[in-house]
Amino acid sequence: EAEVAQSPRYKITEKSQAVAFWCDPISGHATLYWYRQILGQGPELLVQFQDESVVDDSQLPKDRFSAERLKGVDSTLKIQPAELGDSAMYLCASSLWGEEQFFGPGTRLTVL
Amino acid sequence: AQSVSQHNHHVILSEAASLELGCNYSYGGTVNLFWYVQYPGQHLQLLLKYFSGDPLVKGIKGFEAEFIKSKFSFNLRKPSVQWSDTAEYFCAVKGTGGFKTIFGAGTRLFVKA
Numbered sequence: 001e002a003e004v005a006q007s008p009r010y011k012i013t014e015k016s017q018a019v020a021f022w023c024d025p026i027s028g029h030a031t032l033y034w035y036r037q038i039l040g041q042g043p044e045l046l047v048q049f050q051d052e053s054v055v056d057d058s059q060l061p062k063d064r065f066s067a068e069r070l071k072g073v074d075s076t077l078k079i080q081p082a083e084l085g086d087s088a089m090y091l092c093a094s095s096l097w098g099e100e101q102f103f104g105p106g107t108r109l110t111v112l
Numbered sequence: 113a114q115s116v117s118q119h120n121h122h123v124i125l126s127e128a129a130s131l132e133l134g135c136n137y138s139y140g141g142t143v144n145l146f147w148y149v150q151y152p153g154q155h156l157q158l159l160l161k162y163f164s165g166d167p168l169v170k171g172i173k174g175f176e177a178e179f180i181k182s183k184f185s186f187n188l189r190k191p192s193v194q195w196s197d198t199a200e201y202f203c204a205v206k207g208t209g210g211f212k213t214i215f216g217a218g219t220r221l222f223v224k225a
Contacts, residue, residue, distance in 0.1 A: 004155075033213075042116075042202050042215030043156070056211045091156070099144060099163070099206075101213065103156040 002026045004104035018080035025094030035091040118216035133188040135203035145186040146204040195225045
């Protein structure tokens, strides 16, 4: 069964360092999402791609976060510099037509 | 702005009890509605969805949800829960004219064997 792949699964870093997360969506899925989930809350959309284009990044802190999906397939989310408040689970999801989303296992980030 | 409210953050039930999890949303137009579930140690996955038509939708594992447009609600129900239903449940809303899906804060369900 096709799945969304994410790496790393866990990341511990010190504040002010740079971190990067990778996501490989289900083959053929044009829409890719990055979410941040803080403990006790639901996923919050950071950025949404349609193929290689960003369609929503209204909640992405653009002074420190960046995301790219250069060939419209896999994607990278970067944080530079990381802050203590960035500790969270970062989820990637993909969908075929923008409706039902398929989620990856997530990357748990801890910033010390 | 869109928002989703889930009334209960934690629910504890005994096996065979009936379940109803509340979900209300705020959005001025037509919506697509979802319930996602995350079992311990697993990914978020779709439980059921409503796009149009019959407001009573059935999902996997005996779950169903009813869309009541006048109440802006999409409550999740199951007549008899099992221990294996222990999980976190998220209601989500997407306006049909927009891109973004908004998730509620989630309800953690624990079913006692």
